[in-house]
Amino acid sequence: MTIKKNQIANQVVSNSVIPLPVPADPNKWICVEMMIPDSLGHRAAFLGAISNLATWRVWQRDLDHNAAVVADLWKKARRSIRFVDCNPKPVPSGAVVNLESLMSDLVRVICDDSGKCVLQYRCDVCSDWITAATLAQATNPGQPSGGTPQPLPGGSPQCYDLKFSANSLAYLPTNVSAGDTLTISAASGAGNGSTDSHWKCVDGLNFALGACIGGTSAVSGSSPAPSLNIGELVALIDGTYYEAKPGSVITVPGGVSNAPVVFQGNWPLSGASGSYEMSVCVQNNQTPPVGSWCRFFDFTSISYAAIVTDPDNDWVAGLGWNHPSSSGDQSFNLAIGTNLTLTDFEFVIDHLDDGTSDAGFVHDDTTLTNPGFTLTTVGTVTTAVSAAGTYLHVAGLRANWKGIPNGYLRSFLCKGTGTPPSVGVAC
Numbered sequence: 001m002t003i004k005k006n007q008i009a010n011q012v013v014s015n016s017v018i019p020l021p022v023p024a025d026p027n028k029w030i031c032v033e034m035m036i037p038d039s040l041g042h043r044a045a046f047l048g049a050i051s052n053l054a055t056w057r058v059w060q061r062d063l064d065h066n067a068a069v070v071a072d073l074w075k076k077a078r079r080s081i082r083f084v085d086c087n088p089k090p091v092p093s094g095a096v097v098n099l100e101s102l103m104s105d106l107v108r109v110i111c112d113d114s115g116k117c118v119l120q121y122r123c124d125v126c127s128d129w130i131t132a133a134t135l136a137q138a139t140n141p142g143q144p145s146g147g148t149p150q151p152l153p154g155g156s157p158q159c160y161d162l163k164f165s166a167n168s169l170a171y172l173p174t175n176v177s178a179g180d181t182l183t184i185s186a187a188s189g190a191g192n193g194s195t196d197s198h199w200k201c202v203d204g205l206n207f208a209l210g211a212c213i214g215g216t217s218a219v220s221g222s223s224p225a226p227s228l229n230i231g232e233l234v235a236l237i238d239g240t241y242y243e244a245k246p247g248s249v250i251t252v253p254g255g256v257s258n259a260p261v262v263f264q265g266n267w268p269l270s271g272a273s274g275s276y277e278m279s280v281c282v283q284n285n286q287t288p289p290v291g292s293w294c295r296f297f298d299f300t301s302i303s304y305a306a307i308v309t310d311p312d313n314d315w316v317a318g319l320g321w322n323h324p325s326s327s328g329d330q331s332f333n334l335a336i337g338t339n340l341t342l343t344d345f346e347f348v349i350d351h352l353d354d355g356t357s358d359a360g361f362v363h364d365d366t367t368l369t370n371p372g373f374t375l376t377t378v379g380t381v382t383t384a385v386s387a388a389g390t391y392l393h394v395a396g397l398r399a400n401w402k403g404i405p406n407g408y409l410r411s412f413l414c415k416g417t418g419t420p421p422s423v424g425v426a427c
Contacts, residue, residue, distance in 0.1 A: 017060050018053075024066040025073065035086055043083065050078045148173040151284035159185065159281040162263065166191030166274035172261035172282070176237065179285040182250040182261065184278060187233055191274030193267030195222050196230050202276060203245040204229025204266070223266045233276065236262045244278070295424030297412040306423055307335045308409075320408035336414060336421050348410040 036046050052058055054074040059067035108129070111117040120129040151158035151174060164170035166189075176182065190207040192199045198216070199207040206216035217229040225234050225241035233244040238259040242250045252259075263280075265272060297304050299320035313321050413427065 020060045020066050024069045150174050151282045153284050153286040157281040157283045161279050163277050166265045167269045167272040170263040175258045176252045178254045178256045180252045181283045183281045184244050184248040187246045187278035189276035191265045194271030200231025202233045204232030225266050228266050232266050234266045292417050293420035294415045294427040295421050296427045297424050320410045322408045
């Protein structure tokens with residue numbers, strides 16, 4: 001008997017034959033999550049049902065042999081079946097985790113023909129694979145540099161955020177002395193040293209399955225701090241290492257003065273991988289100078305007429321204060337205030353009434369007190385500074401010296417204790 005093609009295509013499908021899907025090969029896949037009763041018998045029945053779909057005889061037949069195509073697809077689907085716990089339990093402390101058996105559906109390493117490998121992950125078995133960024137592709141770690149605020153003696157803590165690679169050092173942008181405290185308010189990340197097979201959290205515990213596994217810390221004689229956990233964050237201060245994990249408080253011991261602080265993972269840096277982020281707050285517990293202050297007066301930009309009290313002098317923008325006369329000496333009374341002691345001062349003038357002085361002479365004296373200034377000399381130039389009640393009297397400036405018609409008082413800086421001048425720029 002001859003069977004025509006249209007007879008096969010339109011044959012009545014019996015209960016034992018499954019109609020062919022259209023198209024037979026959709027060229028795409030979908031994941032299915034489901035629960036089945038958990039026993040060996042039920043698992044065998046489930047696999048048997050899927051295996052039945054992987055047999056071409058159960059499918060409707062046609063002259064294009066699509067039953068075999070569909071059966072091959074179900075064979076591939078059968079090979080992808082994995083039985084997993086519907087309610088996974090936390091990994092117990094100290095347990096050894098076999099990533100190959102538990103995480104192969106979520107984490108994998110793939111390599112190309114050149115041997116270059118990448119790590120991929122996904123959040124569930126139906127999600128697309130995501131390629132993890134390498135350290136070179138990630139944001140470059142940051143190191144605070146110039147202009148970073150400093151903690152003031154006796155003031156509030158100053159906090160710093162640090163980011164660095166596991167194979168490098170992080171430098172705290174301030175120095176510390178005995179009695180100062182450093183608080184590690186936060187730290188995160190993980191690293192792996194060339195001398196240890198495990199990745200380590202910032203406290204030295206093994207890092208696996210997104211968690212820091214308790215009971216897995218260890219020490220090593222090859223670590224910079226042999227008595228501290230391998231891989232944990234440590235701080236080096238004046239030759240001594242301290243724990244720098246989250247919550248650590250380091251009190252700088254006696255004998256340390258103005259010492260730098262460096263952070264790293266506790267292992268040899270060469271060959272280490274990974275990165276860290278941490279926040280460190282520094283409390284400067286040094287005793288601040290009683291009533292200390294510093295004021296700077298730039299007379300070339302601002303007259304500060306409140307402290308230059310001699311009415312015979314003129315102020316010229318861009319130049320400073322001078323005397324209107326084309327010859328003769330000039331003098332200035334600088335009303336710096338009362339109830340104070342000068343510990344240092346400096347002024348810049350054009351000329352002094354002395355044959356050895358030239359334009360741009362800088363006078364600097366650190367021995368004056370008010371009242372009762374002590375006169376000193378700088379080189380061969382006799383100072384023209386004296387005390388006059390609440391004034392710093394600057395005399396003997398030459399208005400016309402060596403052919404230069406006008407001498408100017410350019411700037412004035414003073415440091416002291418007690419009540420500071422009411423004007424000027426803090427320095």
